[in-house]
Each structure stands twice: as structure tokens, then as C-alpha cells.
Amino acid sequence: MSGRRTARPAGDGGRAAASGARRSLRRRQSVIAWTFALPFVVLFAWFTLIPLLSSFAMSFTDFRSADVQSPFAVDFVGLDQYVKLFQSTQFLRSLRTTGYFVVVGIPLTMGIALILAVALNSGITRFRVAFRTGFYTPVVTSIVAVAVVWRFILQQDGPLNAILGGLGISAPDWLNSTTWAMPAMIGLGAWRNMGTLMVIFLAGLQTIPAELTEAALTDGAGPVRRFTRITLPLMRPTLLFGAVLLSVWYLQFFEEPYVMTQGGPLDATLSVSYFAFKQFGFGNYAYASAASYVLFVAIALLSMVMFRGLRART
Amino acid sequence: METTTTGRGRSLWDHVVARRRLLIYLALLVAVVVTLLPFMWMLLGSFKTQGEILRDPAGFLPQHPTTENYGTWFTRLHLGRFFLNSLVVAVVTVVGNLLFCSMVGYALAKFDFAGKRLVFALVMITLMVPGVVTFVPLFVLVAKLGLTNTYAALILPFLTSPLGVFMMRQFIGGIPDALLEAARIDGAGELRIWARIVMPLCGPPLATLGILTFLGSWNNFLWPLVAAQTEDMYTLPVALSLYSTGQIATQYGLLLAGSVLVIAPIVLVFVFLQRYFTQGIATVGVR
Numbered sequence: 001m002s003g004r005r006t007a008r009p010a011g012d013g014g015r016a017a018a019s020g021a022r023r024s025l026r027r028r029q030s031v032i033a034w035t036f037a038l039p040f041v042v043l044f045a046w047f048t049l050i051p052l053l054s055s056f057a058m059s060f061t062d063f064r065s066a067d068v069q070s071p072f073a074v075d076f077v078g079l080d081q082y083v084k085l086f087q088s089t090q091f092l093r094s095l096r097t098t099g100y101f102v103v104v105g106i107p108l109t110m111g112i113a114l115i116l117a118v119a120l121n122s123g124i125t126r127f128r129v130a131f132r133t134g135f136y137t138p139v140v141t142s143i144v145a146v147a148v149v150w151r152f153i154l155q156q157d158g159p160l161n162a163i164l165g166g167l168g169i170s171a172p173d174w175l176n177s178t179t180w181a182m183p184a185m186i187g188l189g190a191w192r193n194m195g196t197l198m199v200i201f202l203a204g205l206q207t208i209p210a211e212l213t214e215a216a217l218t219d220g221a222g223p224v225r226r227f228t229r230i231t232l233p234l235m236r237p238t239l240l241f242g243a244v245l246l247s248v249w250y251l252q253f254f255e256e257p258y259v260m261t262q263g264g265p266l267d268a269t270l271s272v273s274y275f276a277f278k279q280f281g282f283g284n285y286a287y288a289s290a291a292s293y294v295l296f297v298a299i300a301l302l303s304m305v306m307f308r309g310l311r312a313r314t
Numbered sequence: 315m316e317t318t319t320t321g322r323g324r325s326l327w328d329h330v331v332a333r334r335r336l337l338i339y340l341a342l343l344v345a346v347v348v349t350l351l352p353f354m355w356m357l358l359g360s361f362k363t364q365g366e367i368l369r370d371p372a373g374f375l376p377q378h379p380t381t382e383n384y385g386t387w388f389t390r391l392h393l394g395r396f397f398l399n400s401l402v403v404a405v406v407t408v409v410g411n412l413l414f415c416s417m418v419g420y421a422l423a424k425f426d427f428a429g430k431r432l433v434f435a436l437v438m439i440t441l442m443v444p445g446v447v448t449f450v451p452l453f454v455l456v457a458k459l460g461l462t463n464t465y466a467a468l469i470l471p472f473l474t475s476p477l478g479v480f481m482m483r484q485f486i487g488g489i490p491d492a493l494l495e496a497a498r499i500d501g502a503g504e505l506r507i508w509a510r511i512v513m514p515l516c517g518p519p520l521a522t523l524g525i526l527t528f529l530g531s532w533n534n535f536l537w538p539l540v541a542a543q544t545e546d547m548y549t550l551p552v553a554l555s556l557y558s559t560g561q562i563a564t565q566y567g568l569l570l571a572g573s574v575l576v577i578a579p580i581v582l583v584f585v586f587l588q589r590y591f592t593q594g595i596a597t598v599g600v601r
Binding site: 026029030032033034035036037039040041043044046047048049050051052054055058068116119120122123124127129130131132133134135136137138140141142143144145146147148149150152153155157158159161162163191199248251252254255258259262273276277280285288289291292293295296299300303 | 335338339341342345346349350352353355356359371372374413414415417418420421422425426427428429430433436437440442443444445446447448449450451452453454455457458470471473474476479504508529532533535536550551554555558559566569570572573574576577580581584585588591592
């Protein structure tokens with residue numbers, strides 16, 4: 001982080017006085033800038049960077065909760081924690097569960113959000129803000145609070161099943177079924193996140209020039225054709241951006257099962273994040289760190305691939 | 315968006331458009347009611363007695379409305395203390411973020427300094443770090459500092475946000491250099507320029523950052539659940555989360571009242587300031 005090495009050696013023409021003045025100006029700039037950056041950098045280093053690196057280092061040791069008091073008892077174990085992870089059926093299952101949430105949840109959430117955004121952008125003016133506010137409300141509300149009412153709605157003899165029963169559908173006991181707990185989580189996830197995506201998509205839709213749509217209209221293109229030939233291609237960057245965001249969030253899938261099912265029934269909703277959190281609770285700090293790093297790498301890789309796609313297509 | 319540029323059959327076309335619009339309104343209305351239905355259930359259920367909820371779990375309107383559930387929260391369950399904790403943590407977190415993010419944002423946007431690229435790169439990388447990754451070392455760190463179960467433990471890890479730095483840097487970058495140069499020529503110091511010129515211009519991003527930070531802090535529960543260990547340090551979501559799996563797990567009316575109390579302040583703030591919520595999301599695209 002040394003400034004002198006990166007500073008340009010001499011000015012053009014080699015006028016020493018001018019370049020000296022420039023260097024001292026640059027040094028002054030550096031001092032001022034670092035003064036402004038200091039409070040952030042200290043807090044950020046202490047509470048984000050160092051934990052991030054220690055977690056990485058920890059994952060190659062046998063650190064447990066008991067070792068907090070006696071750090072010298074900790075041994076370097078190489079990749080043992082990672083090997084153990086990939087031999088654990090519970091961890092492998094949590095990978096599949098997280099994958100299920102991502103693969104089904106992302107298209108579902110994006111689909112709903114896109115439909116809402118297109119409907120809100122279809123030229124209606126009255127109640128537009130009210131609708132938008134309504135669809136966005138689940139985003140701002142606490143998951144803990146929302147979970148209370150969702151657990152209530154989803155119980156065996158709760159309101160949802162009463163409605164479904166009225167329609168002649170025999171519904172499952174959502175949260176206690178190994179098959180249906182995950183669809184319930186995905187539904188809850190879509191409900192909580194569709195508002196954010198809707199707002200992003202609305203912003204994207206508003207950048208589509210009205211002349212284009214009008215021109216297509218004059219050429220006799222129907223609404224479906226206009227949507228697939230004009231709206232969708234022009235929305236591609238926005239859609240991809242939304243997909244990247246959602247995949248970063250959905251890969252961290254944790255809060256829904258934590259408040260709704262505690263990872264059950266029979267680990268059916270135990271995600272990778274949840275697995276790591278549980279191991280932390282058991283005091284297996286190193287093992288938990290390894291699991292969380294597997295997740296971090298997955299998130300980094302996926303978003304890198306998607307961002308590359310985003311750049312290539314635009 | 316539908317404009318009658320074709321010219322022919324105007325009245326027929328208008329009719330089609332009007333009918334289509336009506337259908338869209340109807341569909342949106344149904345969708346918004348379905349979206350908000352859980353909140354309706356929450357609100358209505360919070361006025362029901364335990365007996366009524368058990369008798370008819372699928373019932374909608376309360377038969378004998380009661381405010382007893384709310385009374386219990388205020389008297390027996392120390393709601394005031396939880397509310398105060400949530401508020402203190404959120405306000406300090408917001409102030410810290412506004413201050414520190416705008417300072418470093420100014421440095422990153424308007425100065426050329428050694429280590430600038432590194433600082434920015436590290437900030438961007440941490441945007442993608444899942445919460446669980448830093449969870450364990452953070453817990454160990456806080457324990458070692460002897461801060462477990464203090465306000466400091468609840469606040470310190472959230473005083474900075476990579477997203478906030480990114481937002482402030484982007485916005486401050488758009489402020490013309492000429493403005494800052496003019497002040498420098500007039501002899502203003504850098505701190506003065508930041509406080510008197512940069513900050514007043516940053517109203518919109520500061521509002522967005524402040525609201526998003528407040529929201530994140532108010533709804534945060536995982537870290538506070540671990541960091542707060544005695545009841546006097548619980549924030550609202552921690553209290554609700556522990557109660558809903560603990561001593562009052564089956565008292566739905568009481569839990570629903572608690573849920574209403576947790577989300578009511580945020581929903582109120584949201585309805586009045588919703589422009590800033592949605593603007594922030596739309597421009598930055600991150601919660």
C-alpha cells in the first residue's frame with residue numbers, strides 16, 4: 001500500500017521543481033483522503049475483513065468453541081474439514097436443498113415480478129403507487145413477524161387449507177411434510193422478494209422508448225408479439241441483473257427455514273447456511289467456517305459467470 | 315402506452331383499450347389483496363382471544379375483539395425495553411453509516427491516493443459475502459473484547475456497509491470538481507468542503523442509505539439473537555423470535571399482536587417515505 005512506488009517518477013521534460021511540487025500535492029491528497037477513509041477502514045477491517053480472513057484460516061484447523069480460551073490447542077488439519085463436509089450426507093443434502101430453492105425459486109420470483117411490473121407499466125395511472133406499495137410491503141417487514149402469521153396460515157387446519165378444502169383440494173400439512181415444506185419455503189421466498197424485483201423491472205421497463213412499442217403497434221404486432229420481440233430483448237440486461245441479485249440472496253437461503261421449520265421436518269429444509277449455523281451452535285467452529293466458505297465460493301463463482309454473461313450480451 | 319396512432323376505428327379501439335385496462339385493474343387488485351392477506355390475518359388475529367383462535371383457526375373476523383394481547387405485551391412482556399433497544403441500535407447504526415460511508419465515499423470519488431483501488435476492490439468483494447461466513451469469527455471477536463450482551467456488540471459489526479460506500483462514491487463522483495475547486499480557492503479546508511458542500515448535496519443518497527440501513531437494522535435478528543443474551547438487551551425481533559419458539563409458542567393471538575407491533579413502525583415509515591425505498595432499490599438494486 002505504499003504510495004511512493006506507484007507515484008510517477010518524474011514530470012515530462014524532467015523539471016524537478018514542478019515534479020516535486022506535484023509529488024508533494026499528491027502526498028497531501030493521500031493524507032487527506034486517508035483521513036476521510038480512516039474511520040470506515042478501521043471498522044471495516046476489524047469487523048468485516050479480519051473475520052472474513054480468520055474464517056478462512058479457521059477452516060483449515062480443528063478450532064472448536066472450547067479453544068476460544070486456549071488458542072494454542074488448535075491444530076492445523078489441512079483440508080480435513082472440507083473432506084469431512086463432502087462425506088457428510090447431511091451437508092450433501094443441504095446442498096441439494098439450497099439448489100432446489102435456487103433453481104425453482106428464481107424463475108418463480110422473477111416470473112411473478114415481471115408480470116407485476118408489466119401490468120403496472122401498461123399505462124394505468126390511477127392507484128399505481130398504491131399497488132406498488134402493496135406489492136412491496138412484504139419486502140420491508142420483519143421475517144420473524146411475518147413467520148408467525150405464515151406458520152399460522154400454513155398449519156394443517158389453518159386458513160390456507162380451509163380455502164383449498166373449499167375448492168375441493170385436499171391439502172397437505174405443509175410445514176410437517178418432507179415433500180411440501182420446501183414448496184412452502186419457496187412460496188414464502190417469492191412473496192418476500194418479488195417486490196424488490198418488481199421495482200427493478202419497472203425501472204428497466206421505463207427505459208424502453210415508447211416510440212419502439214408504438215412503431216410495433218402500427219405494424220400490427222399484438223401484445224404477445226410486442227412483449228417477446230421488443231420488451232424481453234430490451235429487458236435482458238435488467239433481467240440478468242435481477243437473476244444475479246436473486247441468486248446471491250437465494251444461495252444464502254436461511255431465514256425462511258430458521259423461523260418456519262427449524263430446518264425440519266427431517267432436515268428437509270436444512271440449507272447450507274443453516275447447516276453452518278447449526279455447526280456453529282454445536283461449537284464446531286472450524287467445520288462451520290468450512291461449510292460457509294463452500295457457500296461463499298459457490299456464490300462468487302455463480303455471480304462471476306452471470307456477470308460475464310451480462311457483459312457479453314449487452 | 316396504448317396510443318391510437320392508427321387513426322381508424324378510434325372508438326372501437328378506445329373501447330378495447332378501456333376493457334383491457336379494466337381487466338388489468340381487476341387482476342392487480344386480486345394480486346394485491348392476495349399479497350396483503352397475511353397482514354390482514356395478522357392484524358385481525360391479534361384482536362382475537364386464544365379460545366377463538368383454537369376453536370376456529372381459519373376464521374377471519376374476530377367475533378369478540380379484544381385488546382388484551384396488546385396489553386400483555388406492554389405490561390407483562392417489557393415491550394418498551396425491546397422497542398428502546400431496537401431504536402437505539404437502529405439510530406446509532408444509521409448515523410454511523412451516513413457519516414462513515416459518505417466520508418470514505420468522498421475520498422474514493424474525489425481524491426487520488428495510494429491504496430484507493432485496493433479499498434474499493436475489497437468493498438466490492440464483500441458485497442457478495444454471505445452472512446454466515448463472518449459469523450463465527452465475529453462471535454469469537456466480540457467475546458474476546460468482552461462485549462457480549464452490550465449495545466456495542468449489536469452495533470459495531472453494522473456500522474459500515476459496502477453498499478453504502480458504493481452508493482456514496484457513485485453519487486459524490488457526479489458532483490462537479492469545479493465546485494470543490496472554487497471552495498478550495500476561497501480557502502476552505504477539506505473538512506469544511508465535505509461538511510458544507512458535499513454533504514448538503516448528498517440529500518437523496520443519504521436518505522436512501524439511511525432508510526435502507528434503518529430497515530436492515532430494525533429487521534435484523536440473527537446476529538442480535540446470538541449477541542444479546544439477557545432479556546434487557548433483546549431487540550424486538552429477538553424477543554418475538556424467542557417467545558414464538560419458547561414460553562408463549564402456542565398463544566397465537568399474543569404472537570400476532572407482537573408481530574403487528576414489530577412491523578407497524580416500519581410499515582408506517584415505508585408508506586410515507588416509500589419513494590426513497592423504491593428509488594434506492596431501483597438505482598442500486600440491492601436491499
